[in-house]
């Protein structure tokens with residue numbers, strides 16, 4: 178519990194935090210993204226691949242580059258790029274709904290993926306009802322600009338919108354850069370280590386912006402006080 182006696186508010190990432198995307202989904206997303214860039218711009222596959230990677234690195238989401246540089250509709254692009262059926266591809270730890278329900282405090286999903294995809298994954302995992310609100314990449318607009326994770330401005334915007342002080346909020350994530358952003362916004366952080374996360378290899382230590390490192394969401398429940406200062 179926090180100093181005010183209130184339970185924390187948990188902000189959960191989706192991919193490689195609540196389920197295992199490295200199994201098959203990441204490759205499907207990359208194929209879908211490339212196809213969506215090809216279709217939207219009428220370019221060949223190598224050009225589309227280059228643009229996809231370039232925009233993902235520069236903006237944290239390919240869609241943002243497509244909107245900013247080519248005037249493509251975010252909604253249409255996200256539907257094109259994530260049009261595959263995720264259900265047969267989903268792999269996750271068992272009993273996730275029960276585990277999340279045992280964790281005291283409100284839960285909010287914050288993902289750089291599109292909302293319709295996030296909803297489909299949560300529904301299939303039977304954990305959609307565990308979340309009070311969902312933030313997808315199309316919601317991540319701060320002062321008219323797309324600001325996905327790890328934007329500190331985004332984190333502050335979400336907390337303000339959710340009516341939560343940073344001290345009460347905990348981000349649970351596999352991507353270290355996003356955890357660093359959350360810490361800069363004054364939040365506490367839980368790193369869910371996933372070997373399939375880019376740049377995860379060899380990171381066996383705990384950086385100073387990470388309060389707790391776990392290997393699964395279930396591990397959170399094994400902690401009596403999951404994160405110091407609660």
Ligand SMILES: [Mg+2]
Nearest residue numbers: 190192193351
């Ligand atoms: Mg992730």
